[in-house]
Amino acid sequence: MKDRMPRLRARLRQPRTQAMLLAAYTALSAAGLAFGGLSILWFLLLLVSLLLLYYSDLPRMVKWVWAGVVVAVLLPVCASNGSSYESFMEVATQMGIFVAMALGLNVVVGFAGLLDLGFIAFFALGAYTYAIFFSDQANHFIAGHHFPLSGDLFWLCLPVGLFVAALFGVLLGLPVLRVKGDYLAIVTLGFGEIIRIIFNNLDKPVNITNGAIGISSVQAPRFFGISLSFPHQFYYLVLVLLAIVLYAVQRLEHSRVGRAWKAVREDEIAAQAMGVPLVRTKLVAFAVGASFSGLMGVVFAAKQAFIDPTSFTMLESITILVMVILGGMGSLPGVVVGACLVTLLNIQLMPELTNWLNTLTTAGVINFPSALSPSKMQRLIFGIILILFAVFRPQGMIPAKTRRYDDAVLSRLAAEWRETAGGARRDGAHPAVPGYTSGHAAGQEGAKEGASL
Amino acid sequence: MIAQTLQSLPQVLVDGVTLGAVYATVAIGYTMVYGILELINFAHGEIFMSGAFIGTAILLVLNGAGWLAHLPKLLVLLLTLLVAMALTGLLGMGIERVAYRPLRHAPRLIPLISAIGVSFVLQDVVRFIAEWRTGNYIVTGVTLYGSEVNFGSITVKSNALFVLGAAVVMMAGLDLFVRKTKWGTAMRAVAQDKDTAALMSINVNRVIALTFFMGSALGGATGVLFAQQYGTIDPYIGFILGLKAFTAAVLGGIGNIRGAMFGGFVLGILEMFASAELGPLTGGVLGAEYKDVFAFIILIAVLLFKPEGLFGQAVKEKV
Structure with a gap:
């Protein structure tokens, strides 16, 4: 049992598995909305699928398209089955x-x-x-x-x-x-x-x-x-x-x-x-x-x-x-x-x-x-x-995440920047170190969360 | 037109001073808490409102039991005031304990949010007690001193004298307390520097609790007098009145107790003047319904041109 857990976890981390699970969940709640009673409950469950989508590791474009399909097509179509379509x-x-x-x-x-x-x-x-x-x-x-x-x-x-x-x-x-x-x-x-x-x-x-x-x-x-x-x-x-x-x-x-x-x-x-x-x-x-x-x-x-x-x-x-x-x-x-x-x-x-x-x-x-x-x-x-x-809980139900920057990535970027710019003073080259300002700006919060910067 | 304005001026002044006394005593509550914690106690307007309801409830119960006719009016008023002051004072302490003390080191935004929460809770609790017991949340109380006295062209409700008298007594008492007593000294020390005050063996928490008790008791007592003066109260009176009292506190320089008193009277007179003369002066374009807007414009103007207020000192922020 114990040695199967990491494998399961690794599998769960794969975008494809996530997509499949998410699709199954979405389909289930959509079906519930279309055919079950208590429409508000199913409606909520369908919305939760969007939250899960947000946390998944799918590519960003996929997320936007997926969310678009759910709210623009799936939700109205499923709700239209019920008698209270317009009030819904x-x-x-x-x-x-x-x-x-x-x-x-x-x-x-x-x-x-x-x-x-x-x-x-x-x-x-x-x-x-x-x-x-x-x-x-x-x-x-x-x-x-x-x-x-x-x-x-x-x-x-x-x-x-x-x-x-x-x-x-x-x-x-x-x-x-x-x-x-x-x-x-x-x-x-x-x-x-x-x-x-x-x-x-x-x-x-x-x-x-x-x-x-x-x-x-x-x-x-x-x-x-x-x-x-x-x-x-x-x-x-x-x-x-x-x-x-x-x-x-x-x-x-x-x-x-x-x-x-x-x-x-x-x-x-x-x-x-x-x-x-x-x-x-x-x-x-x-x-x-x-x-x-x-x-x-x-x-x-x-x-x-x-x-x-x-x-x-x-x-x-x-x-x-x-x-x-x-x-x-x-x-x-x-x-x-x-x-x-x-x-x-x-x-x-x-x-x-x-x-x-x-x-x-x-x-x-x-x-x-x-x-x-x-x-x-x-x-x-x-x-x-x-x-x-x-x-x-002043940070709310879903606390804001501060963008974190990996030390290794940052130093690699900095090294690249140094090579390409050759140490020359070019202000325009700043974007090569994208994390720097952001990490600093959020300093206090980042430190609290144990950011690596 | 000027003659007409001049003719109504004495009446405006009398009404303005009465209203100003209400603003001044409520403003003291804001200013005391701000002076000591640098926190706008949004719930203070609701404490005032609770005071008004507690006082009205006591009088209604006494009246219902038939005792009101047999007891001397002055005694009843004093007792009502004392009970309402004690209860609202405790309420203020409770609010501080529950909603502000745990947040003393939180970012500045957070205590403001819990303060808003407290004021909403108070509004609704009072609303449903009132509605539950009387069937309507707008309550008309028993007026003890309802008779009107005429001095020439001026009409004064005899209750207005109590409002003024009580306000002056409370303000003078507070002023003496803060300047002369040991606890008052402790209060001023905590307002200046909490940590150093703590080193001087002042119990900071207790001083803050006391500040809340006193500010709230003043607010509550004013509530009782307000209900006496204006007859009808509802759970939402505290909001706009609190806003104006806060304006008065800012006008006088927030954190400055005497400034708050002065600001309250100025605002009361200005507002009464606006509500009486705005119509005639603008040829009927703007009516008395804009008197609330008027107070707000004063607030903006003070913040723009003299943010430290009339008597406050400009504080340089040090890093």
Whole structure:
């Protein structure tokens, strides 16, 4: 028995074996989703397959294609078998929106270490940008009868929403990021609330946001003449955007600015001493995070076709923060998992639990006071999650990994570099030692994890 | 228009000072904790809210039992204040023990996150106790001193005098305590340098616990007075009020107790002025609903132009 274990382990390490096991698992959970009951459970299991995929040793391209096939083909096809196809796609769409937002917040909180408690404000900015101009709301303050704009222009509005949110991120960040970090938390908290109050009251003197009543009959986006109105259509839209966001975040993380973010997070003074421009680096993080949020706000407004200020409360901001903390600050797979779990908890699990308790109460089995119903307890649950994770597991469920560099590889690269450059001073030759800056930037964390650098 | 503004000014000042007293006492809680731990205690607004609910609950129970009519009002108010102060003080200590002390050496971000968590938990716990017992989370309490007194054109709720009186007594008491007593000296020593204070045989943990107790008790007492003054409370009042009290603390220079008092009064008067005059001054374009925005703009302006506050000292960060 004992001597078989290493062989098994070695076999498990082979990409081919992993691919086969993964395929079997995926097929099983997909089949469960298609034919079994309890669709949410199977849905979760299918999502776990993506996590396993992430950890497998398959080549990167294979991973992307595989994940694409699972979420774009397998998931909708299997779910379409059930009766609740559209509501299912709706849940998945919401999940996608929140994952993208959590990824955005992760840039701010996870990478750059800036606590933004008003993240939903940028989402609101994006949403209102779309809703105002793609309903007849804009006619109230722009002369002529140009509005609503045609749904074909939705695609143009995506970058506009992104830009508006980023702009406000910079505007807010400029005064605050110069002072000490803690103020940022409370100022963003205030900003989130202020944006809501302003949208709530901007129906006079000029009716811009229609105040507390909100904006209804927002145009549906059009894609080559097809009007997008079903959840499954939005699902694909969100999927494409999510892929872009995911790709962008992943590329950013290891870019020059990404390394600068982490350096600032670990030690501002040291980072500054190493030549990292403090305010600019933080501003970029703020703007990037905000822009993802604004982008998703546009999609949200288009999907709901109705928005009002109640969708943008502080509770939503903290919900997104919970996703990031639960998953793991700075860890992309962690944040994705955290966002999926919290969204499911929020829009699927708690309402169902509430319904179940209500039926029990009406049937007279137990007497459950409605004050305690789970769907009202979001704050309690989120609060407990935040405290527990902060105290016992601040790195989250799936901790962020710092890139490590093998000493041997590094010294080999350095030797090669010395040979090719011949010791000549050429700044352009730096890329030959790719690990050096990154390893340094993450110094503190790397040392904690016993990095070999 | 100026004549009209001038005419309403005395009333605005009286209301502003009353509100300012509330901000000032809550701001002290922020400033004390920040001074000693360099931590923004996000849960402080919720401690204030809990105080308001504890006070209201005590009065409602007394009223329900029919004792309220037989006891002297002043005695009831004092007792309620003392009980609420003790309970919120203990609550503050408990929060420190559970959510902040284990994180004293963690990265700066982490205690802020647990603080947010604590404030959410408190909001919901209070919400469901209130909703469970009364059927609605918005609670209207018993007002002890509801009568209004007129001085010429100014109307003052007699309760406002208690708010002011209590605030002044508490602030003066705290100021004396911090400057004159042994424990106050220890507090200032810990705020300056924890490690050196520990070497001087000061029990740092106990001093921090005491700081939380006092700050929270002040917040809780203010909550009781607030509920008396404004009648209706809900579990979410602590959030925006906490934000404004924090603004007051920053305005006065965070970490500076007298600065927080001053900042509170300034902010209260400015806010009352804004809510009364913003409409007339802007010709009806901006109404009183923007008074919260106003406080926020003050916060941004202070951070921009004088981040150390009116009375704080600019601290150079040393490596």
